[in-house]
Amino acid sequence: MCDGIVDFALFALHPMSAKTTNIVRFNQDCGNVPLGAKCFVVTAKQTSRRRRGMVTFGREQDNDIWYKFGYNRHLCTFTLTPAGDVVLLDNSGLNHRPMAGLVATTTDANQHKHVVDRYSMSIEPEFGGRAQQRRVVPMCAGLDLRVEIGRGCVFALRWCVPVASRVDVARTRALLARVYAARPQQYLIEEPPRNAPAVTTEQQALHARSPPETHWYGGLWRQAPGRTHEAVDLRTGRVYAVKRLVSPRRPDGEDDLGARQEWKRLARLQAMGFDALEHTNIQPPQFMDGWAEGHAFLDFYHHLYRGNSRDHFAPLVAHAGSHAAVVRACLARFAAQMLAALAYLDAHGVVHANIKPENVLYQTAWHPAQPEPRELVRFFLVDFAFGAAETHVGTAGYMAPETVRYYTRSGKTDLYALGITMLELLGVLAVAEFRRGMRHWCLRLAALTGRAVLEAGSDDGCEFGHRQVQSLCEQGVLSRALEGMLRLQSDKRQDILGTKLAFAELGDDAFVYGPR
Structure with missing residues (x-):
């Protein structure tokens, strides 16, 4: 105009x-x-x-x-x-x-x-x-x-x-x-120019950074307790995904000042832990807001790039029959980057505890100077679990049995969640269908194995997907690298180093599934 x-x-x-x-x-x-x-x-x-x-x-x-x-x-x-x-x-x-x-x-x-x-x-x-x-x-x-x-x-x-x-x-x-926010190509603009104030802000501690002046709109919103919005920096046009968490309350719904102060103290300690993380496949929050005494919430600002891993793999899996080799090669790169990130977190004593396709974002970089322009994809983890394990509300389908039953968090629980994520990206299972029960799953399993699978018992208690995952391992559908990540018993589950070696040995064949 x-x-x-x-x-x-x-x-x-x-x-x-x-x-x-x-x-x-x-x-x-x-x-x-x-x-x-x-x-x-x-x-x-x-x-x-x-x-x-x-x-x-x-x-x-x-x-x-x-x-x-x-x-x-x-x-x-x-x-x-x-x-x-x-x-x-x-x-x-x-x-x-x-x-x-x-x-x-x-x-x-x-x-x-x-x-x-x-x-x-x-x-x-x-x-x-x-x-x-x-x-x-x-x-x-x-x-x-x-x-x-x-x-x-x-x-x-x-x-x-x-x-x-x-x-x-x-x-x-x-x-x-809102500068870039209103453009349909906003997700292609991944790295706005970095000026001196932006560099100075990055050098500050996470809990001491002042969040930018933003405008919120309901592009990514979801139901409480973890409500997420798109927010756009009015000055630079940087797009953020902002997750708002509300402080715990008393059983009668009234505000609990003591619990809120302890809740924010734990958040400050977690922010200090984020300051020590520096890995190409890990992205802690860029800002945390809500430290004021009167605020009963905390906002976590994450950079928003091209999309999440589900957006990246969905077009590939839709044509997996004719592009099976491409899907396996992409998942092999995905696994290598994510396992490197988990090994780094494990070395620093940090557990993500909230791995799922929506919490693995991706960024692309084009290199047109090469004879055949190809797209290099970088995946990175975002949205770490916050607070005590018994207060964390996540998607149960990605949680290991020890997390659901005993609120246990470890590097092995992250491995289990990553294994479920890769199976979902591969199109083997869908966490949203776990609640449909074992009878529905047996039909899916029969299509994978090529033989009828009978499940004794009722459909009760399988919404976490543990019985479905166990049946995959029992039927021999998966490679030994994926089976090692998905063992229900944590003491029998492969550790991060052993999993990296298994995937390195198998290469793309780690994602070959079906009857043996």
């Missing part, structure tokens, strides 16, 4: 009700938005004739619009580019009934409306849409935006903030445009 346009279409701010004012003030108190920025509220005009829709604002959703349509909720998250364009994040995959579409129009000199472009907000293939897809809508003066949800349920949105000069436009952009 050109700076010469005086009527800069951005947001509709009026009327500023007491409710929306409180939302903005809440985000300012949390440090999510700079002081004076009151432009994070949007108004929506409901034009449905069939039923009365509803627009609600959540306390932690400063720029999310929830459309309540029957029993379904349709979330449309938007943000801005530095040029003033609007980016819509399609979360329609969360709903049973997809959105119908989105039309952007503009008005010419004769007051005739013309369609600028049509952007599908539907997950239906014929509309060309898919969930979690960003779409840029070019904004200009006099733009009308119409979002249609279902049939006969239409919401008209209009952003309009009049400004008097280019200085006001620049000031508004500096406060509201």
Whole structure:
């Protein structure tokens, strides 16, 4: 958008009700938005004739619009580019009934409306849409935006903030445009330029670093207790995944000051331990916020790169039949990097205790000067388990039996979690299906072994996946390197050094599975 346009279409701010004012003030108190920025509220005009829709604002959703349509909720998250364009994040995959579409129009000199472009907000293939897809809508003066949800349920949105000069436009952009965050290519920009303040911050202790001035939006949010958001540095455009943990409370739900102080003391000790870690496949938090006495939470800031290991391996596993050698070679590199990281942690007396595909991020580096450009991938561990083992809430399917029963953490429990992660990335099992029981698993096991597998007993007590993993080892489906990592008895499980030697000896054959 050109700076010469005086009527800069951005947001509709009026009327500023007491409710929306409180939302903005809440985000300012949390440090999510700079002081004076009151432009994070949007108004929506409901034009449905069939039923009365509803627009609600959540306390932690400063720029999310929830459309309540029957029993379904349709979330449309938007943000801005530095040029003033609007980016819509399609979360329609969360709903049973997809959105119908989105039309952007503009008005010419004769007051005739013309369609600028049509952007599908539907997950239906014929509309060309898919969930979690960003779409840029070019904004200009006099733009009308119409979002249609279902049939006969239409919401008209209009952003309009009049400004008097280019200085006001620049000031508004500096406060509201989240630089790289609004671009669809944001995950390709992995390393913004490092300036002197960034280098100085990295040299400070983790608990002494001041977090950047960021804006939060609900791109990665999940249910408590570990709620994760995307946060964008308003100055540099660096994208962070921020995980918020809430301090423990008393059984009656009231705040416990003594428990909170002890909780933060343990967090400070863990932060000091992170300062001593320096490994290419390990990434501790970049910032930790919430040390103030009155705060009952802690925020952990992690750099957000291309995605996690599940995102990287999903396209490969989808065509594993024709690219089996490529999948095994990629997993061999993955295993080598992760085992090197676990060996480093074990030498420093640190246990990750929260390994799963979502907590292994990846970064790429292109080398076009080579005869055949190839992509080098670096994997690294993030999101270490925090607090005492009995208070940690994680995904049970990745936990070793001794962790589930006795809250035991060690390097061998990390090995078990890494083994489950590699099997899931390989497509052998899915942790989400553990709760479906052994009868369902026996069908899967029969497909892997080529022979019928009978399971005696009921389906109770197998949600942790230990019986499924044991049956894999008993049927001889896996290589001895993977079997050594997945022994249910910790004393029979291979240690990190023995596992590294086994994978080095087998190479890509360590990931060959099936009947023997």
